[in-house]
Amino acid sequence: MSTPDPADTFRQEARDLLESLEQVLLDLEQTPHDRELVDSAFRSLHTLKGSGAMFGFDEVADFVHEFETAFDRVRKGLASVSPELIAVALSARDHVGNLVEEPERHVAEGAPILGALHDIVGEREDVEPVGSPAASTHRSQIWHTRFRLPDDALVLGTNPLLLLDELRELGECNIRASAEDVPPLEEIDPQVCYVTWEVTFATEVEREAIEDVFMFLRDDMMLKIEPLEPHAGQATDASLHDGQAAPSERGSQESSGGGRPSRESGRRGEPTARNAKGGDSLRVPAERLDELMDRVGELVIAQARLSQITGASDDLELKNVAEEVERLSSGLRDITMGIRMVPIGTLFGRFRRLVYDLSQELGKEIEFLASGEKTELDKTVIEQLADPLVHLIRNAVDHGLEDPERRQQAGKDRCGKVRLAAVHSGAEVAISISDDGAGLDAERIRAKAESAGLVTPDAALSDHELYQFIFHPGFSTASEVTAVSGRGVGMDAVKRTIEALRGSIELTSKPGEGTTVTLRLPLTLAIIDGMLVRVGEGRYSLPLLAVEECVELPESEIAEAQTRNFLNLRGSLVPFLRLRELFGASGDPDPHQKVIVVSAGEFRVGLVVDQIIGNSQTVIKPLSKLHATLGTFSGATILGDGSVALILDIAHLVSFGRGFEERLRDERMRREA
Known part of the structure; x- marks a missing residue:
């Protein structure tokens, strides 16, 4: 079996982190004062920076470092969240995605983005936090930090040297490595790090900034952070370089996970609870799942053949074996299908960014609402469903929703709503895209159909039948072609894709109230x-x-x-x-x-x-x-x-x-x- 390429592993993890970052930024636009969202965005950036440097993606690490530094000012209260900041941060997020895929090609595009980002958050480090009184002086604090990594840290790719580099960035420091816990050579596990580090440094940052260096390891590592009283003049330098000072009267605070004040239990490579449990999930290439489903399908056919032969036989032992094989194949089928089922929320999340970009481009105020994200659908269906949903959402935003002024004149809220919902309906999943816009104009659709020769003027057609012309190739009622829509190449492609998935598409509309498109799809194609x-x-x-x-x-x-x-x-x-x-x-x-x-x-x-x-x-x-x-x-x-x-x-x-x-x-x- 071939070993996965570390670069591909990083790219996949980076895509997940970037997707999470995008959702957090969009949430932050709605709730700009949510501290947890700011911290979550910072953690995603922090992880991207460390992983990029670890896997040799220096361009990613360098750009994200500047991105993280700018966002850290928001985290410290030195800058506030604004629509302008979110827009530039989303552009920076997109640039990181480009660097992950093609670093050499997109490096030069990062400078203007960082420039805009720094202009928004400010570059002066002596600016006081937003809303706080100005302080006359900054008080330097000496910290003594002692840590040892979890037993599985090296196996999971943690580089202790990168952690030490991050501590150096916080201030002038003295680092000492202790080998007192290293066992005899014959007992050493090469996958376990036995070294304990002690770091003493003077800095103006708070304790939380030191803890953030270890934010992804703290639950399983030994970590002690002790504040030491500062000394005047040369005494401060002596304390720093000797690495010895008495703890202050405030005492020492310890951060450790799992009630493990010492690491004796892991000295000889004994498995920890985390190691014994293993990971919560496992990445498997999609083609292997497809191959597994093919094999299960062949097993089901063979089992049906066995049941037919058994039905013509009086051999009770053969009947018992056939029933057992049927039970096992049925269970294996259900498990395999369950593996292929994916929450549709993994698809819904990306449309928030689509609606955000369209609202900025078209100058419309839009609220995007999603429900039923936990509804599961076969991964093959979800993979082919992305493009049709993009077309439908773009049409809802461009054609369905009116401009804010027109909505206000019609007695509506200036902010239009686009709803995306999924629900189980028998053997199907129903996905609906609805808007509260002006609705479809049946007369305009008929006029366009007559001019295109699709219907005769004297033909009696219901509104439902008229709406079906929207799915005709090249059909569009848009008065002008824009970058968003109007060329008539979207809805017919939607219908072809849905029908290829053995699904159906329904369209309902009420003038002045909005339009709803419902896609009905089978749970599985296997x-x-x-x-x-x-x-x-x-x-x-x-x-x-x-x-x-x-x-x-x-x-x-x-x-x-x-x-x-x-x-x-x-x-x-x-x-x-x-x-x-x-x-x-x-x-x-x-x-x-x-x-x-x-x-x-x-x-x-x-x-x-x-x-x-x-x-x-x-x-x-x-x-x-x-x-x-x-x-x-x-x-x-x-x-x-x-x-x-x-x-x-x-x-x-x-x-x-x-x-x-x-x-x-x-x-x-x-x-x-």
Whole structure:
């Protein structure tokens, strides 16, 4: 197995830190007086600087050092958080990201950013904290610090020399290394640092600044910080260089983690509680997860074959083994799918920055609201979902929300709202993007469709049908092309991507109140629990989570030779589709046909089949390019006997039945008129 490249490891960790920093900065814009957010931003910068220097990314370390120094003034109260500071800090964050990926190419771009940053926070170090009275003098304090690193510090990449360099930056210091805890040579663990350091230095910083040097190690290390009384004249220098002075009457304060005042328990490389527990998470390349899912899929197919063979056998021992294999494969499938599930909040976070940038570019006041961040979705779906959501959010901001003055004239709040929400809905995840803007202009859409030759002037279309033209390639109602939108190349790409993920897209709008776009996506694209049915001589599978109930088709409906009808279920009318007619199945129908009631979102429809064969784990295989345009089917699966069964696209069938229902209602209304 090849060893991961340390540079790639740093880049991945840096991306995570930069993403966290971006979210903190955006939060800080909303709550500029939140001290915890300021400290969190400083910690991210501090870690980036240390890691960059450790892995040889000197350009990153140098720039972040200046970035951190400027932000430290905010942390000390020497400068205040302002919209200008957040804007420049976000630019600095982007520059660090560029340096992480291509250091040589982007180095020169950092100077103007740092210049703007220093102009905002000020460069004079003698400025008193914002809101505090001026002090006439600065009192120097002598500190004595004694520390020893955790047992696993070297293994995790901590460089003690970098820590000592940071202490030197705080003031003139004397450093002494103690080897009293080093065991005999034959007992030394090369991965454990046995050296204890004692540092005495004079500085004007507070105790917190010293503790911050060890902020990522303090929970597991031995750390003692003792303030010493300053002496006048030469006595101060003597105390500093001798490294010996009596603690002041204030006493010494000790910072240590886990109740470990000494390190005897770790002298001989004994495992600590942290070492024994191990990490909370493990990074695994995405291609390995994909390969694992492929192997599990093959196992599920083999297990289905075994179950079919067992069903034709009277061997009880074989049946027991088959049941055990089925239980194990089912558990392995669930675990593997769980590994692939990722909280959608990892995707939502990046859109806060998008909305922030758009608000600055378009001069609009926008509040971005997100909910359902913990909703989980297959990582493959999330990876392909980023671009469609970007298009939808940009459209909501540019086309949906009015300018602040127009909103005020309409009696609305000057600040518009864009909401991004995710929620589980049966076998799907529903993601909605809504705004409280002016809504869609149906007349303008129709005029654009007529001018483009997409509809005739005398065609009777509902607002819902008119809205669908927005997804037509090249269609745009924008009066002018801007850097944000207006070229008509976004919404059709959104629809193609969502349909490629076996999802659906819905659009609703109310004039003057806003627009909502809802994306409905399957939880996974790999393996599902399916219900196998027979229609004529063909077998089909449908997602079990979409099934609400199964009933027999009433005798009164059997003789009706219609492609669509209504079923009365406990006083509720449910439209149903006869799949025999829809698929053109040959032969006579079964005398006792079944109706499977399925749902997609708020709508449901019944599917009439000849026979319900049973439930099975369904491995989803994509259709060939020749059959990819068949909207009724979302994929195929291999059955236990090696034959292929098509997987029904429930969302498409529900929409199909709903469309028939709406057209019938419109025809009835026209006849009555």
